[in-house]
Amino acid sequence: MSSPHQESPFNTLPPVVAALALAIFGIEAAFQLGARGIVGGPGAVGWRLGAVRDYAVIGDVFDQMWALNVWPVEHVLRLVAYPFVHASFTHALFVIVFVLALGKMVGEVISAPAVLAVFFGSAVVGALVYAWALDDPAPLIGGFPAAYGLIGAFTFLLWARLRDTGGPQARAFLLIGFLMGIQLVFGLLFGGGRDWVADLAGFCTGFLLCFVVTPGGWARVMDRLRRR
Secondary structure (H helix, E strand, O other): OOOHHHOOHHHHOOHHHHHHHHHHHHHHHHHHHHHOOOOOOHHHHHHHHHHHHHHOEOHHHHHHHHHHOOOOHHHHOHHHHHHHOOOOHHHHHHHHHHHHHHHHHHHOOOOHHHHHHHHHHHHHHHHHHHHHHOOOOOOEOOOHHHHHHHHHHHHHHHHHHHHHHOOOHHHHHHHHHHHHHHHHHHHHHHOOOOOHHHHHHHHHHHHHHHHHHOOOHHHHHHHHHHHO
C-alpha cells in the first residue's frame, strides 16, 4: 500500500477538471510548437490566427445571425470552442490555474456533468452577453468566462455553507469582488477591452446554475458540504 506522502497531488483532481485543463494546455502547446516550426510545417505558424478566425465569438456575426434568424452550425460552435483558444501562453496559463484551483473545489462537491454544465453554460452565456449587449468589434477568446463560471459555483457553495451556519453571507462574494476590482484597476491603468462583461456574466451563470445542476438540489449540496 502506498504512503499518502507519496501520492501525486494530481490524483486528487476530479477527472473532468483535469480533462478541461489538459484540453486547454494541449491546444496552447500545439500553437506554441507550431509557431516555432517544431510541428505542422510552415503553415503551423498561423494556427493561432486561424483558430481565432474560426472559433472566436464576434459580435457582428451573432448580430447578423439574430437578425436573419439563421444559425449555421460552424458559428454556433464558436460558443463552446472559444474557451480553448487563447491570445498567448500567459493568457492560457492563467485560465488553467483558475480551472484547476476552482474546479477542484467545485468538483469535490458537485458531479462531473454538473461541472461541465457550469463550465460550458457560463461560456455560452458570457459569449452571448458580450456579443449582444456590447457593440465591440474585438473578438472574444479564452476561457475566462467559463473559469468565472467555476468561481460562481464556488461562491454558491461557500454562500450555502455560510447560510447554513449563520455566518456573514457577504463573505462568499469577496473573491469575485476582488477579481473585478483588479480588472477595473488594470483597465484604468493600462487600458483594455470589455471582455470583463463576459466574465461577470459567466460568474452569474455559474452561481445560478448551481441551483439547478446539483443532484438533489439544495438539500443534497448542504449534506455533502457537512460531510467534508
